[in-house]
Amino acid sequence: MASIRTVLGDVTPDAVGPVMFHEHVLFDIVPPGLDGDRDGPIGIEDRWQMDYRSNESARNALQTDRAVAASELAAYAADGGSLIVDQSVFGLARDMAGLAEASRDSGVHVVAAAGTYVDAYMTPEIRTMPVALLADRFASEVLDGADGTGLRAGLIGEIGCSWPLLPSETRALEASADAQRRTGAAISVHPGRHPDACGQILDILAANGADLSRVVLCHMDRTHPDGAGIEPLLQRGANVEWDFFGIEQSHYWMTDDVELPTDLGRLRLIRDFAARGFADRILVSHDICTKTRLRRWGGHGYGHILRNVRALMQRLDFGADLIGALLRDTPVRLLTLKETAP
Numbered sequence: 001m002a003s004i005r006t007v008l009g010d011v012t013p014d015a016v017g018p019v020m021f022h023e024h025v026l027f028d029i030v031p032p033g034l035d036g037d038r039d040g041p042i043g044i045e046d047r048w049q050m051d052y053r054s055n056e057s058a059r060n061a062l063q064t065d066r067a068v069a070a071s072e073l074a075a076y077a078a079d080g081g082s083l084i085v086d087q088s089v090f091g092l093a094r095d096m097a098g099l100a101e102a103s104r105d106s107g108v109h110v111v112a113a114a115g116t117y118v119d120a121y122m123t124p125e126i127r128t129m130p131v132a133l134l135a136d137r138f139a140s141e142v143l144d145g146a147d148g149t150g151l152r153a154g155l156i157g158e159i160g161c162s163w164p165l166l167p168s169e170t171r172a173l174e175a176s177a178d179a180q181r182r183t184g185a186a187i188s189v190h191p192g193r194h195p196d197a198c199g200q201i202l203d204i205l206a207a208n209g210a211d212l213s214r215v216v217l218c219h220m221d222r223t224h225p226d227g228a229g230i231e232p233l234l235q236r237g238a239n240v241e242w243d244f245f246g247i248e249q250s251h252y253w254m255t256d257d258v259e260l261p262t263d264l265g266r267l268r269l270i271r272d273f274a275a276r277g278f279a280d281r282i283l284v285s286h287d288i289c290t291k292t293r294l295r296r297w298g299g300h301g302y303g304h305i306l307r308n309v310r311a312l313m314q315r316l317d318f319g320a321d322l323i324g325a326l327l328r329d330t331p332v333r334l335l336t337l338k339e340t341a342p
């Protein structure tokens, strides 16, 4: 039977409503080597600046409190959210038991992620692990449970890629393709910050037998900010994701080379690609990975797209079918595990 694998067990697709496909619910994405106070409070007088330059503050880049996670998910449910995917893979403080607790306490379905993030977040053991062992590990996280729990992941990735791609990351992509064949799970990839990154990633996945129609390329907002370079990825059958919704600023904190689109700018690009026949290959999300984007710290929270962006979609004359595809049908299709050969 068709099923979506949540941390509390498998559910049928028809039991699932609106989905946010790329979020972080319990996470520690503090860059290795970044000094500074990890545990201090964030005062209201510092909140905006910390959000604006959000790579500079260690204490903003982690949220590991289960009760806070549950209250943020409850707020998402109040905005109509049904399911959320926490793409915090190994290296980002993945907390399977914490996700199960937050899901139970909030009533929101939570899907956890198999796989590894960029090289800088790997342990020496993972960094040098042969592809076959890495593939066993990723597949086991979906089939048996992750991190020594019996709680299972329902998606592979976000698999972290740098630019240029590092050998450990190439192996993780190769392992993802193998794990996809064995589990039927979709693959999500965090591409390196370069316009050629996504094409190279699809080359590696395809050469290793991945089903590109079940691959999601994340972060179009900063990888292809004006939309140039996306159509060839769609032509190859892949899915693309705008996952910076709620970041309403032009300044991109990771580089001076990119001017970020706003929410309306994102939607105009999405409307163009939908009109060219790719309406069912587009995902939207917030990729929240800092405190200052959560409700508790004055941010927009996981419900912003449902609460605010839906109205912007209507303002730009998105039809009901397109809105339904973006908010539910496409993520549900990708999360539904594909039957694997016995």
Ligand SMILES: [Zn+2]
Residues within 6 Å of the ligand: 022, 023, 024, 087, 158, 287, 289
């Ligand atoms: Zn992410």
